[in-house]
Amino acid sequence: MKENLARLFYPSSVAVIGASNNFGKLGYHVMKSLIKGGFNGKIYPINPKTDKVWEIKTYTSLEKIKGKVEVAIIVVPASLVPSILESCGKSGIKGVVLITAGFSEIEDEEGSKLQNQIKEIASRWSLPIIGPNTFGFVNLTHGLNATFTPEFSFLKKGKITLVSQSGGFSHLSGFMAMRERVGFSKIVGLGNRCNVDSPQMVEYLLEDPDTNVIALYIEGMDNPRTLFEIAKRSMGKKPIVAYKAGRSERSDDASKFHTGSLAGNYKIWQGALRQAGIFSVKDTEEFIDIVKVLEVSPRLKGNRIAVLSSQAGPGMIASDIIGIEGLTLARFSPVTQDTINEILPPLAIRTNPVDMGPAWYSPDAIVKILETVLMDEGVDGVLFLNMFASANINLAEGVRNYIEKMGVVKKPTIACFMAPPGIWDEEIEAMDNKKGMVFLPTPERAAKAMASLWEISQMFKAY
């Protein structure tokens, strides 16, 4: 089963059972995803009623395909699924994406029966199943979009893998990621978790060379202890971040409908996640931010942070969060302070937080301050904040030129550059996620992500 799970994400051939030319059918969108997503392998649409789907020759059944088929994506009605799974097994298929709904998630007990039935079949054939009742998965590293959302292929390729119990959350965070330049390796919608749940996925992803950050969205789980044990065993190997929904008692009532139990134990969950070395977040933006930072940032080795801001206000806002969230404002070495004092006139505060205001129009000065502070041994991480104004329009380009020439940062460096739409976009795009630097949308989010990095560092140290 384990080997097949790895194969499921990197197939060389995919059959779509229920492929369709009809926009109203999910089989239409799945085909579009595969084709527009640029899948390099072989695609076999299966549809007994038409010759071609999306210009590709169809087959009436799996058995009719001469070549080897490694993965099947199934979008036919639930009642047909058991027999199709049997033929998947017989045809040597290694894994299945079961998009079809109408299993254990429905009120009717027929649904649960059907899910038990397919679980038994899958187990007999060692067939890992993503789903049922899922949008599928996208593996950007492999150019494979096995979902009903072709737009997932717009995502930037990266090293983060999201494993989610909610399609809505996956779409929400995927689209946010597009706007905020966050790169994913895979997004996997677990659906009803027939035989692939978060523990199996984490175990696999810990070994997946294309994943360096594991991101989980969890509503409930039948056997969370397995997850905690796997995470604990591998503590620190790869960061694991979890958004656990079901924080309030009232939403618990709602979640019972989906997961049967668990959501009410939010506090117990929090303790267990922490003990397992899984970093817990409470907000989609916080989630997106910390996985983005973890993807490229070096480890934060201490909590002494420098705040460099080309305007006083955003520097103060960031310093507020530093003071509240367990970080401290670094005290610069005499050498650093002297250099800053040479660059900046005594018009503004030159100790930490540094108000770079008097030099805001000068990329050279701003970059020199950044460079100096990054070399200070008393500084563990840097927040680098620059808001656009017409007079400093060249700042982003100047910083970009510097960053393109410099080596990878040895300390976490989180930037916030805010400008009107269309201005600085290109420069920010060119700098973001490069050289270990990450750009976030507000000073608060930048500072909070730094605080999260520190919490993660401490969590790993504790074991």
Added chain:
Amino acid sequence: MKENLARLFYPSSVAVIGASNNFGKLGYHVMKSLIKGGFNGKIYPINPKTDKVWEIKTYTSLEKIKGKVEVAIIVVPASLVPSILESCGKSGIKGVVLITAGFSEIEDEEGSKLQNQIKEIASRWSLPIIGPNTFGFVNLTHGLNATFTPEFSFLKKGKITLVSQSGGFSHLSGFMAMRERVGFSKIVGLGNRCNVDSPQMVEYLLEDPDTNVIALYIEGMDNPRTLFEIAKRSMGKKPIVAYKAGRSERSDDASKFHTGSLAGNYKIWQGALRQAGIFSVKDTEEFIDIVKVLEVSPRLKGNRIAVLSSQAGPGMIASDIIGIEGLTLARFSPVTQDTINEILPPLAIRTNPVDMGPAWYSPDAIVKILETVLMDEGVDGVLFLNMFASANINLAEGVRNYIEKMGVVKKPTIACFMAPPGIWDEEIEAMDNKKGMVFLPTPERAAKAMASLWEISQMFKAY
């Protein structure tokens, strides 16, 4: 002074003292702001060294201008400012935007002396001064961009006025507002607050017909009691929202450099703001969100919220926040519940939060549920959450058609539609801020803004 303050924001003629053709001078950018911002009144550039600035005939001094000049924007070096202010007074100018820095904000005590000097002159001539050491102000209602940032004219026109002690914060939130379709009447940079501070501005804005939400960014204040008294007297007339920086002791040290005192009294500030009926926020996004909602939303009369989500996960996330932040999930009336049960099959949860998943591709069904829930007397506010997927691409258009035909909502309705860049943008733009509905970027931000509305309602009720 009060009358002149009103005149300052709505002049028919403006002189720019220090207007320039040189990109490196702020006088260049100020001229660009006035011209590109589409100011309808007369512009008089003053520069003794050149005939024309930005193609407009220059004058050597204020006295040489034949027509009436109502407002002067000053960008010449600090040492020249006292004599210029005298001539402003003599020329009958009603108000001044003093962009020049080098007054009380600098370490050198010359700066404070100079500021006292201009304060005395201004007082003698009843001249309200915005600044010194400010980016200026923009009045979108009047087409007047009196700042060194021409891009402020890209802002959507609206009914929110931001009064800020930080230029950096004003730029940050202004640019965020552009991205998130938040409309401003005015953004005012107070700078060193020579004789116009938050209290004077709030007093003026309470009477300003173009402002219905007052937004304050505060670092410190010499006499905050005046502000609290003004706000308390007018409790509930217009909502006032404040972002008070200086939350941590460490950032306090930094802020002393600017404001002399105060930041350390954060808790005292919080209590005083609340008693004065000023809603306090702790984050730039929270700030932008709540002023956006307050601008068009009806008052939230109770805390019973309906969560309608076309995907279960985002509905659960929003319900979590409802449970935590003092709101409750509304219990639908039998009529409402029956109607929902007719529309949705028993595949998903149909009580609150409503998982509209089974009808997600059907705008008619989604809109019918929204309509029904809005009419339920047991519902005080609605969260309306819809994430894009390829199969529901027509949803935004369908909802838009409905919203364009419907009347103004009688209950706060906050939506979150998330899609890849370029998809649904037009529809969201067409719906946002219309008919009393507001769109926010995440389910969490939507739910938190609803909770803020409830806190504001209760605060007003308490007096």
